[in-house]
Amino acid sequence: MASVASQLPVLSLPREDADENSHRAFAAELCRTCHDVGFFYLSNHGVEQACDNVLDASRAFFALPLAEKKEIDYTRSRAFRGYMYDGAENTAGKPDRREQIEFGVECAETCATEGPYYERLKGPNQWPAQVPLRAPVEDFQNKMATLSRRIMTYLAIGLDLDGGYFDSMFGDEPNVQMKICRYPPSDGSVGEHSDTGILSFVVQDSVGGLQVQLHDSGEWIDAPPIDGTLVVNLGEMIQLITGGYFLATPHRVQNLNGSQARYSVPYFWNPELDYRVEFIESSILDSLVWHRPRPSDDSFRATGSHGGANRLISAYGENAFKSFARSHPVVMRRHHSDLVMNPDGSITSPSSSIL
Numbered sequence: 001m002a003s004v005a006s007q008l009p010v011l012s013l014p015r016e017d018a019d020e021n022s023h024r025a026f027a028a029e030l031c032r033t034c035h036d037v038g039f040f041y042l043s044n045h046g047v048e049q050a051c052d053n054v055l056d057a058s059r060a061f062f063a064l065p066l067a068e069k070k071e072i073d074y075t076r077s078r079a080f081r082g083y084m085y086d087g088a089e090n091t092a093g094k095p096d097r098r099e100q101i102e103f104g105v106e107c108a109e110t111c112a113t114e115g116p117y118y119e120r121l122k123g124p125n126q127w128p129a130q131v132p133l134r135a136p137v138e139d140f141q142n143k144m145a146t147l148s149r150r151i152m153t154y155l156a157i158g159l160d161l162d163g164g165y166f167d168s169m170f171g172d173e174p175n176v177q178m179k180i181c182r183y184p185p186s187d188g189s190v191g192e193h194s195d196t197g198i199l200s201f202v203v204q205d206s207v208g209g210l211q212v213q214l215h216d217s218g219e220w221i222d223a224p225p226i227d228g229t230l231v232v233n234l235g236e237m238i239q240l241i242t243g244g245y246f247l248a249t250p251h252r253v254q255n256l257n258g259s260q261a262r263y264s265v266p267y268f269w270n271p272e273l274d275y276r277v278e279f280i281e282s283s284i285l286d287s288l289v290w291h292r293p294r295p296s297d298d299s300f301r302a303t304g305s306h307g308g309a310n311r312l313i314s315a316y317g318e319n320a321f322k323s324f325a326r327s328h329p330v331v332m333r334r335h336h337s338d339l340v341m342n343p344d345g346s347i348t349s350p351s352s353s354i355l
C-alpha cells in the first residue's frame with residue numbers, strides 16, 4: 001500500500017529489550033504528542049498480523065447479505081452489542097453512514113444483576129455463525145490489551161509518575177470496547193466526536209477518510225493510512241485525569257472515495273466501569289511543561305464535539321453509557337425505557353438497582 005505523508009507524528013514503539021534511554025525517550029515523545037495533538041501513528045507495535053487478520057475477517061462478514069448480518073441485530077442486546085446497519089447509529093443527532101459490529105467484554109446475559117445502571121453495559125457479544133470472526137477478534141483483543149498496558153506505563157513514566165501509576169484503574173476487568181466498521185463508498189461517515197475512555201487505537205485499511213481537529217487552530221486535517229501503523233488517540237477520561245494536559249481530540253470519518261468501501265477496526269482501552277476520575281496531583285501538573293495555556297476547569301471538563309458542549313462525566317461508567325444512549329435511541333426505548341436521558345446526554349436512573 002502506498003503511504004501518504006501525514007501531518008501527524010509517527011512514533012515507533014521501542015523493543016521491550018531496548019535500553020533504558022530508548023524507553024525514556026519514547027515516553028517523553030509520547031507525552032509531548034499527547035499534550036500537543038492527542039493523535040499519532042504507532043509503528044513497530046507488534047500487532048500487525050493480528051490487525052490484518054481481523055480486517056480480513058471483517059471484510060468477509062460485511063460481504064454477507066443484509067438479512068444474514070441482521071441475525072445478530074444490535075437491538076436484541078441491552079448492552080448495545082451486535083450488528084448495526086448503515087444509518088442505525090447517530091452522532092449529535094445526525095445518522096452515521098457506516099455499518100459495524102460492536103463488541104465488549106464477553107460476559108453472560110446474567111453477569112450483572114445489581115449495581116448502578118451502567119452495569120447494563122455488561123453482557124454477551126453476538127457472533128456471526130457464517131464467518132469465523134471470534135478467533136481473530138479475540139486474538140487481536142488479547143494482543144491489544146498487552147500493548148495498551150505498555151502505552152499506559154510509558155504515559156506514566158513520561159509524566160514523571162511511577163510506571164504502575166495507572167494500573168489500578170483497569171483492575172481485573174477493564175471495560176474494553178471494540179468494533180469492526182465498514183464505511184460505504186462516496187458518503188461513508190461518522191460525525192465529529194471524542195472517545196469516552198482512555199486510549200483508542202484504529203486499524204485502518206488503505207482507503208482513508210479519518211480526520212482530526214487540531215486543538216489550537218480548530219483546523220481539520222487528514223489522518224491518511226500509513227502501512228503497518230495503528231492510529232492512536234486519547235479518550236475523555238485521560239483528559240480529565242491530567243487536568244487537560246492530554247487532549248481527547250475530536251475526530252470524524254468521511255469516506256469520499258467514490259468506488260471503495262473503507263474498513264476499520266477501532267479498539268478502546270478503558271477503565272473498569274466503576275472507575276471515578278482521580279486527578280493527578282497538582283504539584284505534578286505544575287511541574288509539566290505546558291506548550292499551550294493551561295485550560296480553565298470548565299474547558300478541560302468538556303470537548304468540542306456535540307456543538308462544542310460535550311460535558312465529560314468523571315464517573316467512567318456514566319460517561320460511557322451517555323455515549324451509547326445518545327447514539328442508539330432504539331436500544332434506549334427497547335431496553336432502558338426506565339432511564340431518563342437529560343438534554344446533555346447524562347442519565348437519571350429512578351432506581352439504584354440495575355434490575
Ligand SMILES: O=C(O)CCC(=O)C(=O)O
Pocket residue numbers: 181190195202204210251252253264265266
Ligand atoms: O473508523 C475510524 O477510523 C474511527 C472511528 C471512530 O472514531 C470511533 O468509532 O470512535
Ligand SMILES: [Fe+2]
Pocket residue numbers: 193194195200251
Ligand atoms: Fe472515535
